[in-house]
Amino acid sequence: MNDYIVRATALEGRIRAFGAVTTQLVEELRQRHQATPVATAAMGRAATVGAVMGLMLKGDNRLTIQIKGGGPIGQIIVDANARGEVRAYASNPHVDLPLNLIGKLDVAGAVGTNGFLNVIKDMGLKNPYQGSVEIISGELGEDFAYYFSQSEQTPSVVGVGVLVDRDYTVKVAGGFILQLLPGVSGEDVSYIEEQLSKVPGVTSLLSEGATPEQILENLIPGPVKFLEREPVRFQCTCSHERLEKVLISLGEGELQSMIDEDQGAEVECSFCKEKYYFSDEHLMTLIDRIKEK
Ligand SMILES: [Zn+2]
Structure with a gap:
């Protein structure tokens, strides 16, 4: 599956949704930075959300995400734009940690939980938009959800994952963002919460061959209307x-x-x-x- 992000709406526009598959992007990050599995997972999760947030922008606008949680990975920087171009790095991509208590890559251990997630959006105005929240989990999905609710006043559910294979290459990567707009009922929210607890994680679904569209359909009550499908890729702007x-x-x-x-x-x-x-x-x-x- 080539990398792409699909936009969707549901519940007559009361839910805005994005589904992403970013396996190639995250594998390219891994190779360019010679990243360890846990650093690949951390950078990949951040870059996947960054890719989606880039597509939320318009025209030549671009954004930078800075994650500084005080953990051994140092800071993670992601740049993305509205054309689906993403680049990222971590100050210490060679950080290596034992698996966490549930046998998963310890992203929170690498990122740390004592610091900030900053988003800077350059919208071509005199002063760029800047939003900042404290890092609350370090696993990043929850941290971005917190950012959307606190800084952009949009309650959101963010699920993002990177599955690293035995040979350390990226097997699958991707995620989803559901944004709950005014008018969403408590019933709809309970439905989504229930589905989230029942449906396997993003990386299990992707590795079973599910598409981002199917992932969204699994989570959202009622029919989902799919809009554009945008390719995403690694692209650096250095010269x-x-x-x-x-x-x-x-x-x-x-x-x-x-x-x-x-x-x-x-x-x-x-x-x-x-x-x-x-x-x-x-x-x-x-x-x-x-x-x-
Ligand atoms: Zn470069």
């Missing part, structure tokens, strides 16, 4: 030009010492791990540009 700006921001002294001590500079993009080489001559032109300012 020589962008990394020039990073180098310029380091300042003249730092660039001069790169020339004196290192003979050129190799800069690695945090998101995709692509390496960019800058010669001494190139660094000198950057110093000239700093001086011109």
Whole structure:
């Protein structure tokens, strides 16, 4: 199954839903970052929700999610846009932890539960939108649900999962977001809660071959109306030009010492791990540009 996200509505528009399969995206994250299973699961869950949140935006708008829970994975950063392009990294993708008490990858242990989940949306306005909530579970699905209810005033159910195979590759990844809009009855909410407790988790369903559409149909009362199906993929926006700006921001002294001590500079993009080489001559032109300012 190629990665995609389907949008849907139900209950005459009182539920807005998204179903996602992101196996290839998360496998690419794993490979690019040489991530351990628990780091793959944490980054993959965050990137899956990020992909959906990107598609909630319009046009050229984009968003960044920052998860900083104080755990050994450090911070997780996800960038996504309305075209289904996603990139992510974790400061320590090599974190390794024993399985948790229920025999699952210990995502909460890696992320930590003492910190914040921040969302920054660049909507082309002067000041970007910023929302922030405390991390309450560290498993991330619940944390994003908390974010939607607290920061965006939209009660939501978020289910997200990554299943890592025995050979450490990503077997399946995906998730769903159900947003309860005004007018949803208590009965509908109880139905969803009951289904959530009965239906197997996202990764079990996906590995049995269920589609995101079927996952949504399992959870939502009444007929589900499916709207667009959007492809999602890993895509980095780095370039020589962008990394020039990073180098310029380091300042003249730092660039001069790169020339004196290192003979050129190799800069690695945090998101995709692509390496960019800058010669001494190139660094000198950057110093000239700093001086011109
Ligand atoms: Zn990159």
